[in-house]
Amino acid sequence: MRRANLPGWLFVVLVTAVAEAGVRLFELQDSVAAPSAALRALGDGLWSGTLTGEIATTLESYLEGLAVATVVGVALGLAIGSWRMLLDALSVVIEFLRPIPAVALIPVAILFFGLGMPMRRFVVAYAAVWPILIGTLYGALGTDRVLHDVARTSGATRLGTVVRVTLPASLPSIATGIRVSAAVALQVAITAEFFIGTDGIGAYMKHERLSFHLPQLYAAILLTGALGYAINRALRTTERRVVFWVGEAPTEAP
Amino acid sequence: MTTTAPARVARRLLGPAVFVAALALWQAWAAHKDSFLVPTVTAVAERAWDVWPTSGFIDQVTATLGRFAAGYVLGAAIGVAAGLVLGSSRAARRAFEPLQEFLGSTPAIAIVPAAIVIFGLGDATRVAVIAFAVCFPVLVSTIEGVRAVSPETRDTARMLHVGPAELILRIYAPAALPSIVAGLRVALAIGLIVTVISEFVVGSGDGVGRYILVQRTLYDAPGVYGGILFLGLLGYVLNRLFVVVERRVLSWHYGAAGESAR
Numbered sequence: 079m080r081r082a083n084l085p086g087w088l089f090v091v092l093v094t095a096v097a098e099a100g101v102r103l104f105e106l107q108d109s110v111a112a113p114s115a116a117l118r119a120l121g122d123g124l125w126s127g128t129l130t131g132e133i134a135t136t137l138e139s140y141l142e143g144l145a146v147a148t149v150v151g152v153a154l155g156l157a158i159g160s161w162r163m164l165l166d167a168l169s170v171v172i173e174f175l176r177p178i179p180a181v182a183l184i185p186v187a188i189l190f191f192g193l194g195m196p197m198r199r200f201v202v203a204y205a206a207v208w209p210i211l212i213g214t215l216y217g218a219l220g221t222d223r224v225l226h227d228v229a230r231t232s233g234a235t236r237l238g239t240v241v242r243v244t245l246p247a248s249l250p251s252i253a254t255g256i257r258v259s260a261a262v263a264l265q266v267a268i269t270a271e272f273f274i275g276t277d278g279i280g281a282y283m284k285h286e287r288l289s290f291h292l293p294q295l296y297a298a299i300l301l302t303g304a305l306g307y308a309i310n311r312a313l314r315t316t317e318r319r320v321v322f323w324v325g326e327a328p329t330e331a332p
Numbered sequence: 333m334t335t336t337a338p339a340r341v342a343r344r345l346l347g348p349a350v351f352v353a354a355l356a357l358w359q360a361w362a363a364h365k366d367s368f369l370v371p372t373v374t375a376v377a378e379r380a381w382d383v384w385p386t387s388g389f390i391d392q393v394t395a396t397l398g399r400f401a402a403g404y405v406l407g408a409a410i411g412v413a414a415g416l417v418l419g420s421s422r423a424a425r426r427a428f429e430p431l432q433e434f435l436g437s438t439p440a441i442a443i444v445p446a447a448i449v450i451f452g453l454g455d456a457t458r459v460a461v462i463a464f465a466v467c468f469p470v471l472v473s474t475i476e477g478v479r480a481v482s483p484e485t486r487d488t489a490r491m492l493h494v495g496p497a498e499l500i501l502r503i504y505a506p507a508a509l510p511s512i513v514a515g516l517r518v519a520l521a522i523g524l525i526v527t528v529i530s531e532f533v534v535g536s537g538d539g540v541g542r543y544i545l546v547q548r549t550l551y552d553a554p555g556v557y558g559g560i561l562f563l564g565l566l567g568y569v570l571n572r573l574f575v576v577v578e579r580r581v582l583s584w585h586y587g588a589a590g591e592s593a594r
Contacts, residue, residue: 177567
């Protein structure tokens, strides 16, 4: 395990102190919140349950959309990567759909699904599915042919080979895909809330900005950052445990 | 596996054929459903044909591209510069790591409201947010590129008393270039997404994102779908252009990698 990075955290404290002093000395409270005020608002928001409720709403659509994207992306990626025919058939459709930014779909998704959870699940899933699909596809295409041949000559069925050989061999690139998706999906989930402004941490930030509650606004930003940080950390740790054979991220350029 | 020439041709045509079939299916479905939500393919194409060449639409595209380019260049410049410095100093890297990881995992949309308070409801906010989103992937890949410089190269430079500025500019920067370019490519897609986000949520104004919202209030479904389609095409073209430029700039890298056949 990595040791605690003391200089790094001291630097964070230093930056916070400088920001606090800067805001107070130059009386910038109208443009930014002082770290102390933001932290107090964060504590209040967590204690009273306002912030926790909003973040729970955000996490719900986020996690559900991401789960759908993972199942669909991995299944499709394995299928397309394992059957040449499917790859040929779907390549143009994928190339057409993939570059469409999911956030651009929010206005249309609202017309289809309304303002509730289904709309958010859809845009989150749409945004998250591509990195996972492409990661799985490349993983499947890059699987060692010898492993396939061994499995096939040992009497494994086509489907059995995909599940027992291609899937485990693709796990490292699936993990990378999920990590990329997790970041994009959070962005899209919060944007959707910001856009419709009913509930969730995105809507909360929008309203705190409009009513000029800067400490509350910065508390929400800090919480969102912490959430992104925690997700990123958790996925990296899981990745290291699950695909332990890959080792640390490559330090040598390819 | 042996493939005959006709089989190869059939395989290459399969993708486009499936695409056309999907469009035909959509067309039939939309015509049958006859709903405002689902415009036919031909209606979207007609609207695009009529609207895209007009100066009004081209102005929107120019506005989108302008703020995207400004934010991208600003973010990339900061990312590369900071990455070169942090990559070459272990102490600085360690000190900056938690802050960098925290800010890098903060979604750009989260800083939008704070940026609005500071920069107002205009392009300054949009460019700042795009730059924020672009900066971190470029920073990370630049650091990785510099760290991958071989110890032999570092030692040789030290032996020859190469100064720090020269070390960064003449040795680290070229060596890290392939990695930097990889980060710039990832940042391209992120930058475009955040450009659209910024047009959606920062005030009113112009841009293709804003065009989509305006057409929606006008109940112009073909216009809305056309706008989305345009953004997809824009992303595709930008990515393709990037690959072309990358091949040119990094031709030496690919050449060398090919020769050593690693």
